[in-house]
Amino acid sequence: MFPWNKHFPFNNQSGQLPETFKNMNPKNVEDYIQSVMGNVFGEGFSQQFPYQGSLTAKDKQPQGNPANAELFETNDNVFIKIPATEEQAGNLRIQHNSNQLFIINYPAMGEQKNFILPSLVKRKGTKASYRKGILEIKLTKNEDLQLSEIDIINLNE
Known part of the structure; x- marks a missing residue:
């Protein structure tokens, strides 16, 4: 047809x-x-x-995922899973602010890996656990509901 x-x-x-x-x-x-x-x-x-x-x-290159880390989020949390040996896990220091995670002494002593988080997280309530070669970090999301209203100044008057 x-x-x-x-x-x-x-x-x-x-x-x-x-x-x-x-x-x-x-x-x-x-x-x-x-x-x-x-x-x-x-x-x-x-x-x-x-x-x-x-x-x-x-032609495929590994994307900006440091050390084959897996980063994902749910409705309430942000999770990061990182492969590590027991020796590495014992030497790690983990720090974060509202939008970044810093893993110090990873993958080797004196090195640092940074992760930009997909959403804002709370300052308290972060948990890290190590099991079967995987370090899992769980951060609680922070819902930023603070709104600011801005007045518009009319310069034509």
């Missing part, structure tokens, strides 16, 4: 994709998407999208 339907790859009755899709190179698709994104968002767009990257395995 519609001529464009016969070229739609998922509507093919024989179960075979057209030759165009069989010979498609993922690198060409990635290059095309990168050029379109660059045209739309400008040349520095990659800083705005932290999870974009190359599709080929050889």
Whole structure:
């Protein structure tokens, strides 16, 4: 009925994709998407999208996750899981402010890893536990409900 339907790859009755899709190179698709994104968002767009990257395995670089740490949040807490040996766990010092976590003496003595937290956390109530090679740090979220109202001064009067 519609001529464009016969070229739609998922509507093919024989179960075979057209030759165009069989010979498609993922690198060409990635290059095309990168050029379109660059045209739309400008040349520095990659800083705005932290999870974009190359599709080929050889081009993949580890993201800014220090020491293979896993950081995630729930409705009430922020969790950080870090692989560590018992010796490392015994020498660690953990400090935090409302938006950053500092792990001192990790991965080696005298070194420090910093994590920017996805939301504000409370000053008290942080717990750390070590079990089976994983250091888990649990921080309680702080709901910042303090609002400030700002008056607008009309300079035209």
